[in-house]
Amino acid sequence: MDWIKKFNEVIKYIEDNLKGEISYDTISQIAGCSIYNFQRMFSYIADKPLSEYIRNRRLTLAAFDIMNSKDRIIDISFKYGYESQDAFSRAFRSFHGVLPSAARNETVQLKSCPKLSFQINIKGENYMNYQIVQFPAFKVVGITNRINTSEAFKIVPQIWENAWKDGTMNRFIELLKKTDYRPAGFLGICADGKWGNSEEMDYILAITNHVDVPECNYVSPPDGMKEFCYPASTWVVFDADGELPSAVQKIHKQFYSEWLPNSGYELADLPVIESYMQNNHQEVWIGINKNK
Template structure:
């Protein structure tokens, strides 16, 4: 399967550069998707964030090097740690012992073998979806910059939602809504070549009122979207749906990620019984007709 071959090419690149710099952009290019989508796809399929997987693999190799007689400082520098202290902290977080202990005979260490992607599509439950072709549209809302390693944003995004809720902004945003998709939007604007940002927003072409000067606007590019409805308790239900989309629907759909924002559409705000849609930007593989 070409899709899996691309992912494994990216894994091979990372494996070959454990003792050097691993460029997320390069890995994503090999996987034929954006850096943002590569990181999300990796974490859903592998069950671990990309940065954590790389750290575990590096510390696995570091343990082998130490047991073969290499000096702690040399191993630390080999895997990108400029000080023994930071290397010691990373090593202990994986192995539970200091690097110096790993050099001793009978030391108990952990090994995290490299992974390879071989997906078995379960298809245990049906998935409703529709394909939507949409011209570019404007969203307005509260925004926050995002880091290039997506797990670093796991605190920033919930804090932005908290700020929007506590400030009473959501009803004001809904008053501006006049375009599809209709709902409160969570827009991950992480396209290649852009500064990454997350927006709590609505689709609107209305002028921004003066009293909402803190809002930002963003133009979502024209794209084809695979739209998946869902409901349940937040945030678990939407996370489970997104994982199923990537691991079950995407590999056999004939589509791949397009370089456009991911959009979550919240139709019912009750977190205990939410209704939502996931808008996945897609394109036909190999330039096929839509």
């Protein structure tokens, strides 16, 4: 399938350029989607951020160079994109657990990150309940946090915990008394994906305050909260009922590895919205377009 072919072409491009510059713009062109969307898909399918995969592949090859050549360690550092030997040594020790000098002069245990290869694996035992909706433009109000994508699974729970402690969630509860709009409940929104090499995104805690239909009343943002607007679009909405966070994470992984490659759709440049309601009922909203 084209989707799988494109992913493997990206991996080939990365492999061909591990000793040089890897352009995120080029990855976007090969993948046929924004770098934001590619990184979203990659992280859920590969279980690691794209930047971490590239770094680990470089450090894997660097270890072989250290053991099998007489090149100076500083030259190997530059070869794999590090600006100094100190930076390379820190990254090498973080990944392999030893310094480069130990890898060259001693018998040590090292790690290896293998080259990835993507393929469709049809499992069939897990059903996904979803609906595709043509949804009007809507607005949400909330607070935003700029986070590193590679640390999202650790940081996001802390953001929610802090929101309960500092009274933000109580303010949301008061707002929900005035609104009953979809996307419903408390929203966790992954947005502003122009990550580039920074690998950062905005994580927004919010509720929906307006949907662009005649019968909907607009609710103004409270002091200290920002308003975010999203256009009329096509969304696929998945049920993600069950214990958190595993229920929502499972839907994300199934979406990118199973649903999307077979759907005839591609990702739209829209945020991903997780909708948290009562009694372990959740929805995941993902913007899509028909394949061109």
